[in-house]
Amino acid sequence: MTENYVDKFISAIQRKVNPEIIEKIDRNELCIKEESKTSKNKKVIIKSMKKGCMAFNIDKHPREVYLFKEETKVSDEIIIYIKENKEIIVFIIEMKSDKISSAFKQIKYGKIYIDFLIGILEEEIGYEFHKEYRGYIFTTKCSEKHPTKIPKKIKATRKLGDIYLKSFPANSNHDFRYLSLPIEY
Helix, strand or coil: CCCCCCHHHHHHHHHCCCCCCCCCCCEEEEEEEEECCCCCCCEEEEEECCCCCEEEEECCCCCCCCCCCCCEEEEEEEEEEEEEEEEEEEEEEEECCCCCHHHHHHHHHHHHHHHHHHHHHHHCCCCCCCEEEEEEEEECCCCCCCCCCCCCCEEEEEECCCCEEEECCCCEEEEEEHHHEEEEE
């Protein structure tokens, strides 16, 4: 009998993770909103979210990460996609109006944060997953347009350690089936 890794991992998330940061995926859609009144990047909608996806809003106030004396800006949103083959794709999402270079440190912090969370959950369920990391920056400064034809792979624009980075247009809808395609650099 095959064990259902997806259900066990999601069950561990529901038992261990503070429900205040778990995002609701409504009718297979996730709406990520920027709370800053000065931001030109107000929201991004990700459609066609798959079974095995969980989203976390890490951009809560106060931005206190346990153990630190001061606020630590981790990232706006983290989506984990747990697959049956014991693989997890981690999407570390930043929304930027202007300078995307400021997102890189937040994406690195997001990876450290999610590694801690996944490590605790792996210990909880007794499995170790293969992990792939993607830093997706939704920005008003993106020159790339939505593809008219869905490619077989996504081409990352750069790599930050083991995190594939890619920018996407802000204030628009995106299809998770495209965002979760295999990625290469």
